[in-house]
Amino acid sequence: MTEPLLVASDVVAGYRPGLPIVQGVSLQVAAGEILVVLGPNGAGKSTLVKSLAGACPRYGGRVSLGGRDVSALAAHELAAAGIGFVPQSANIFTTLTVEENLRAGGHLLDRALLRDRLAEAWARFPDLVAKRRAPGHALSGGQRQMLAVARALMMAPRVLMLDEPSAGLSPLMVGEVFRQVRAIADGGIAVLMVEQNVKAGLKLADRGLVMVGGRVAHEGAAAALQGDPLLAELYLGRHAAHADPIAGAAR
Numbered sequence: 001m002t003e004p005l006l007v008a009s010d011v012v013a014g015y016r017p018g019l020p021i022v023q024g025v026s027l028q029v030a031a032g033e034i035l036v037v038l039g040p041n042g043a044g045k046s047t048l049v050k051s052l053a054g055a056c057p058r059y060g061g062r063v064s065l066g067g068r069d070v071s072a073l074a075a076h077e078l079a080a081a082g083i084g085f086v087p088q089s090a091n092i093f094t095t096l097t098v099e100e101n102l103r104a105g106g107h108l109l110d111r112a113l114l115r116d117r118l119a120e121a122w123a124r125f126p127d128l129v130a131k132r133r134a135p136g137h138a139l140s141g142g143q144r145q146m147l148a149v150a151r152a153l154m155m156a157p158r159v160l161m162l163d164e165p166s167a168g169l170s171p172l173m174v175g176e177v178f179r180q181v182r183a184i185a186d187g188g189i190a191v192l193m194v195e196q197n198v199k200a201g202l203k204l205a206d207r208g209l210v211m212v213g214g215r216v217a218h219e220g221a222a223a224a225l226q227g228d229p230l231l232a233e234l235y236l237g238r239h240a241a242h243a244d245p246i247a248g249a250a251r
């Protein structure tokens with residue numbers, strides 16, 4: 001069994017001290033593995049991944065990467081240490097060209113490495129080559145997500161965290177993005193992905209974690225979660241009833 005590359009223990013995070021959104025979440029992701037984070041709107045999924053990337057405050061817990069404690073590192077230090085992050089929105093510079101976006105993602109690299117990583121990006125995402133000089137705002141939704149992922153890969157992360165990369169995409173493009181995510185994991189990267197589409201997410205992932213109210217409600221092998229009645233209940237049962245007073249009253 002592979003040692004987990006990313007280990008988070010009892011993570012508490014949010015936007016104001018004393019008002020935690022993520023309330024003690026632990027997770028592990030191994031190299032080559034995809035962990036999908038599921039859960040209803042407002043569960044704290046984005047806050048969790050943001051806190052692991054240093055993009056929002058963490059108030060407690062520990063994070064380690066490849067056995068190194070990275071709990072105290074700032075966002076740019078986490079990026080340099082090997083944590084790549086594609087946020088849920090605003091994940092590319094729309095006024096910069098595709099190539100400028102990639103160069104920005106690799107601005108810490110020396111010239112030779114930057115050239116190599118650019119070549120890798122063009123090879124991995126051939127659709128972006130034709131758009132090389134197009135501004136980000138001229139891309140389709142799918143192309144934007146590809147660019148956002150390619151940008152994060154410029155630093156050759158060991159862990160890649162993606163927040164709803166399929167949001168707003170056509171089924172065809174979702175398939176394309178997911179195919180890329182699997183290829184990235186197969187290359188030995190640990191992938192932590194937030195996903196709204198439970199079925200598609202569990203089909204892609206190796207393991208799943210369900211967050212409800214800032215805590216882990218359920219976790220396990222993706223195949224096992226797929227048929228789990230508890231998962232359906234979390235989405236359609238009592239939690240939904242609490243969240244929606246009309247649905248609750250109708251029960």
Ligand SMILES: Nc1ncnc2c1ncn2[C@@H]1O[C@H](COP(=O)(O)OP(=O)(O)OP(=O)(O)O)[C@@H](O)[C@H]1O
Pocket residue numbers: 015021039040041042043044045046047048
């Ligand atoms: N920048 C912010 N400042 C203050 N509170 C925030 C901020 N971003 C999110 N929150 C709050 O944190 C809680 C969890 O939000 P979060 O975005 O982590 O949920 P989510 O599970 O990603 O939801 P979704 O599925 O809608 O993306 C919500 O109550 C939200 O209002």
Ligand SMILES: [Mg+2]
Pocket residue numbers: 045046047088163
């Ligand atoms: Mg979110």
